[in-house]
Amino acid sequence: MVIQLAIMGLLAALLPLATVWASRDEDKYRKLVWVTLFLTFDLIMFGAFTRLTDSGLGCPDWPGCFGHSNPLQAYEHISAAETAMPSGPVTVMKAWIEMIHRYLAMGVGVLIIAIMVVGWRKWRRSLDRSSRFSPGLPTALFVFVCVQGAFGAWTVTMKLQPVIVTIHLLLGMTLLAMLAWLGARQSHHAPVDAVGYSLRVPASLALAVLSIQIALGGWVSTNYAPLACMDFPLCHGQLVPDMDFANGFHLWRDLGKTATGDYLPFSALTAIHWTHRMFAFFVLGFVAWLGYRAMKVEGLKPTGRWLIILVIAQFLTGMSTVFLKWPLALAVIHNGGAALLTLLLVMLNYKTRLARRTASEPMPVFSATTRTSA
Known part of the structure; x- marks a missing residue:
């Protein structure tokens, strides 16, 4: 079974590797990084789809499905589980969704292994040992994807325990951010005005604030609390409804249960939803302000503009999930919006770092002779 699963992972990576190899782009390493980033974004979206369709236990063991490498071989076991509980966590469809997610993750x-190997080879062959081919980040990516795989396994074996599933989501977003930084390091960027150096702290804070909001959103999703408040902007007709923060934000507990094993009260779900909703206003204001500031800096205008557009769109999709009773497609798009915001803020942080370099370099002195020759 393990060998068959390894083959499935290689097959999942075969098409993107072939695309990179056949590309006319001379810088195939850069192409490989960006293709991997794109597929990681797709994996996050499909992971959201897996979670939102309640398919996380479609195959209740790991790494295979009832001891097999694919649902076809495990069809008898899956059918028996579905017959016993038609609306339960194990169905043929949910098993395929879960295993496709695992195949994509292996791909x-x-x-990422290919990125690490090629990065080390290029770094050893490079005469200037430039930071572009520094193997530190690709190696860290490899370690990180192994940790992410372990949390993926624990997600199943610990029966969707909310804190494990939320950490799994955060690790996926961090992996995406690391790939974005590596991709930015391979790409050419327009010169950034030295004024952009002043945005380095706000850009870092914005990324931290967004990470907190993503964690809160993951906590809402993994505790099945998106519809705990059915109205907006109020919740149960109140600005501050009855809430149980102690049970709602107790991290180490089973799904749907309190730390003592009792059923989680609805007021705890309300507290989870309400906290995510209220913090969204702060994220909207801070990121929009940062985008506005970035639009005034030469070299950061497109990034700032897209930040404003995307954070407003993300806020609107969040509200729409309440008004439209949490439709699946909109909920997946909302997860994708969080990933895109992460990418944009990583790019903004990278570009402000370039601005710092620009600010630290001595300004060229132009003499009359230089101007004449120009």
Whole structure:
């Protein structure tokens, strides 16, 4: 079974690797990084789809499905479980969704191994040992994807325990951010005005604030609390409804249970939803302000503009999930919006770092002779 699963991971990585190899782009390493980033974004979206369709236990063991490498071989076991409980966590459809998610994850793992191997080779062959081919980040990516795989396994074996599933989501977003930084390091960027150096702290804070909001959103999703407040902007007709923060934000507990094993009260779900909703206003204001500031800096205008557009769109999709009773497609798009915001803020942080370099370099002195020759 393990060998068959390894083959499935190689097959999942075969098409993107072939695309990179056949590309006319002379810088195939850069192409490989960006293709891997794109597939990691797709994996996050499909992971959200897996979670939101309640398919996380479609195959209740790991790494295979009832001891097999694919649902076809495990069809008898899956059918028996579905017959016993038609609306339960194990169905044929949910098993395929879960295993496709695992195949994609293995494919991304293979691509990251390829990035690490090629990065080390290029760094050893490079005469200037430039930071572009520094193997530190690719190696960290490999370690990180192994940790992410472990949390993926624990997600199943610990029966969707909310804190494990939320950490799994955060690790996926961090992996995406690391790939974005590596991709930015391979790409050419327009010169950034030295004024952009002043945005380095706000850009870092914005990324931290967004990470907190993503964690809160993951906590809402993994505790099945998106519809705990059915109205907006109020919750149960109140600005501050009855809430149980102690049970709602107790991290180490089973799904749907309190730390003592009792059923989680609805007021705890309300507290989870309400906290995510209220913090969203702060994220909207801070990121929009940062985008506005970035639009005034030469070299950061497109990034700032897209930040404003995307954070407003993300806020609107969040509200729409309440008004439209949490439709699946909109909920997946909302997860994708969080990933795109992460990418944009990583790029903004990278560009402000370039501005710091620009600010630290001595300004060229132009003499009359230089101006004449120009």
